[in-house]
Amino acid sequence: MTTFMPSASCTVFFGEPLSALLESVSLYLHVPFCHTRCYYCDFNTYAGLLPLREPYVQALLTEITLAGEWARPANGGRRRARTIYFGGGTPSLLSVEQIQRLLDACSAAFAVDAEAEISLEANPGTLSGPYLQALRTLGVNRLSLGAQSFDPHLLRLLGRTHSPDDIVQAVRAARAAGFLSLNLDLMFGLPEQTMAQWRETLLRALELEPDHLSLYSLIVEEGTPFFTWVQEGRLVPADDDLCAEMYEYADALLQEAGYANYEISNWARPGHECRHNLTYWLNLPYLGLGAGAYSCFGGRRFSNVREPRHYIRLLASRQRPEAESEALSLEMQMAETAILALRTARGLHLPSFRERFGLDFWQFAGQRLQRVSEAGLLECDGCWLRLSKRGRLLGNEVFLCLLPDEDEQKSWEEEG
Ligand SMILES: C[S@@+](CC[C@H](N)C(=O)[O-])C[C@H]1O[C@@H](n2cnc3c(N)ncnc32)[C@H](O)[C@@H]1O
Ligand code: SF4
Incomplete structure (x- = not known):
């Protein structure tokens, strides 16, 4: 690839030179455990595997160490990491001590920024005040709560195990623990969901004053119970026009409330844009660690084996768990950089x-x-x-x- 270096590097992203951002990584740590599977979910996550948590964490610790070694920059030091994101699954099913060991391993293998954004996804109903306080002490500074809806009937329909009140309690506990950056995930375009229910969910969410909102239109994924029920005619998917109306209604309401729509599905108060997710949209390098996690680094996109037991076995013998890999041509990198950036408001x-x-x-x-x-x-x-x-x-x-x-x-x- 031709390397063209102008005298000064652009600093429009995070106020940092692009050349420095391209040399750094974002780290994604996948936690593939859930208490139960929601009926719409096709993420790489499993119910009934909670006894594997500790062996899985040990495997992840090994993978972090190995990744730190092979991703070393040319000068031989540790590669800089700007963000860490615990995603799932349900990362809040790990103990504080397990999260601490994972963060310590990241800091040993990578040069993690002192002010790195460290996010953790959590399900309402799995959190306690002391747990959240301990996370803050470890340096976790952004919490993303899968709220989905404030309608109890829709929550049950989705197979969620929490109530609207659990969401309120989780937000209060997170604020009391000192989380200054809080996201709520909400879903719309749900079967049976009316515009009035969506409006009520948005208003209830805004009452809680989150710093960030991710709004996802339901995708009925093959292999999920929702998919089967739609095929059998037991579930009627939402109408496309109603989905578009819900999106436009939410956008107007959130902009009015001071949230900017900085990416198609994401709204944030000034200064609360998710830096980790911006890594993806700016097509900057990231390393995904854990079962089924995806990486984009060194001109390649690659992913790990999906099955947690398989992943644990490979790491037990210090083998890299890579399953698939694709070299990205220069043209593909240019096309992807443009497509991802065009999804953002800027x-x-x-x-x-x-x-x-x-x-x-x-x-x-x-x-x-x-x-x-x-x-x-x-x-x-x-x-x-x-x-x-x-x-x-x-x-x-x-x-x-x-x-x-x-x-x-x-x-x-x-x-x-
Ligand atoms: C990785 S999931 C995990 C978050 C967490 N486990 C939870 O569910 O609370 C991130 C978000 O993706 C959204 N999501 C998951 N499956 C989806 C689907 N089939 N269609 C649209 N959004 C989906 C949900 O809003 C969910 O909170
Ligand atoms: S809790 Fe989240 S990751 Fe787990 S099954 Fe439900 S949507 Fe999927």
Whole structure:
């Protein structure tokens, strides 16, 4: 790949030079345990495997150490880590002591920033005040609660095991423990969900004054009970128009309440954008550790074996648990960087693109974007390219134009 280095590196992301961000990583630690499986969920997570928690944590500790070794930068020191994210599954099913050992291993293997964002996903109903206080003491500074809905009937329909009141208690306990950055996940477009129920859920959520909200439209995933019930006609999925209306209603309400829609599904108060998730949308390097976790690092995308027992066995003999790997052509990296950035409100920063790939964005994509540009799906103010209001509704049209077809990809690889 041609390396083009301008005299000064762009500093529009986190106020840091792009060159420094490209040398750092974000760490994702996957915790594949849940008390029960929600009826809609197809994440790599398992009910009934709680006895595996300790052997799994030990395997994860080994993988963190191995990753720190092979991801060392050229100078031989430890690779810098800017964020750590405990995701799941239900990471709050780990003990404080297990989380402490995992964080200690990250700090031994990587140069973790003193002010790193350290997030943990948690289910309401699994948290106590002392547990949350202990997490804060360990340096966990962002909590993401899977609230989903404030309607008790919908919570049951989803297979959630918590009540609306558990959400309120969890938020209060998190604030009392000193969490200054708190996210609530909510789902919409649920079977049987009315606009009035969605409005009520949003208002109840806003009463709790979270710093961040992630709103996900239900995807009926193959292999889940929801999928079977829809096939059997026992469950009627929400209507697309109603989903769009719910999204637009939420956006207006949240913007009015001071939350900016900084990515399609995410809203934050100023300064509370999730830095870890921004890593993905800026297509910066990340390492996913744990069963089934995905990484993007060194021009490759790769993933671990999914099954926790298999993962534990491999790590017990210090083998890397990688299952699949794909080398990303330069063209693919350019296309993905543009697509991910166009999902964000700020859009794609053209000077950063040029710095990163040594190629002007329009040289790469001008021709292929001509049709959607003429159709008014894009707007550009010189430095930033973003989707127009109409473009946000038809984002996929733009993204498809950016993806290379196989012939093009071959010719780029030959030239590269
Ligand atoms: C990794 S999950 C885990 C969070 C945590 N275990 C919980 O459920 O409370 C993150 C979020 O993805 C969303 N989600 C999961 N499955 C989904 C689906 N099929 N469609 C839309 N959103 C989904 C939920 O809002 C969930 O909180
Ligand atoms: S608690 Fe979260 S990860 Fe676990 S099954 Fe439910 S949605 Fe999936």
